[in-house]
Amino acid sequence: MFMTKTVLKNLLTKYATRLYPFQTRETFKDVKGELKIEIDKCVFCGVCKMRCPSQCIGVDKKGRSWEVDPFACVYCGICVDACPVKCLYQEGMYKAPVAEKHMVFHAQEEKADAPT
Ligand code: SF4
Ligand code: SF4
Structure with missing residues (x-):
């Protein structure tokens, strides 16, 4: 009887949790x-x-590329503070769920030589 009451109550009341990933929470300030x-x-x-x-x-350095493993990153921001040219930044929420792990890779394009 107790269990039936609990089941009915749960069916008739709002969800206790968000239906993630369909409902996501607003990003916290900062x-x-x-x-x-x-x-x-x-x-x-x-x-x-x-x-x-x-x-x-x-x-x-030779290949002029930079990569990060977003699944190992702990979002601490130490790299952002340490970068001497301030080219790293953090934005938005954490990574959306994905089915497979991958690296985030960026490479600088070859710059054409300046005309002499
Ligand atoms: S230093 Fe940067 S890349 Fe490394 S865990 Fe912290 S935020 Fe992520
Ligand atoms: S610290 Fe900044 S400039 Fe140096 S490799 Fe990292 S992202 Fe590039």
Whole structure:
């Protein structure tokens, strides 16, 4: 009888939780969200990689590329504060759910030589 009452109550009242991912919560003010880069400003110094506590950043100076594992990132913001040219920033909410893991990869395009 007690169980029937509980089942009926749960069926007739509002959900206790959000129907994520269909309903998402508003982002909190000043939340440290997903890590982003303005790749054209990056000088590939590797400071972010050295300072990252999760060791989830890869920097290839020769290949002029930068990558991060968003599934290992803990959103601490240390790399953002450490970057000497301020090309890293955090934005929005945490990563949306996905079915497969992947790296976030950015590479600078070759710049054409200035005319002489
Ligand atoms: S610290 Fe900044 S400039 Fe240096 S590699 Fe990282 S993102 Fe690029
Ligand atoms: S936010 Fe923190 S964990 Fe994520 S890449 Fe930057 S230093 Fe690493």
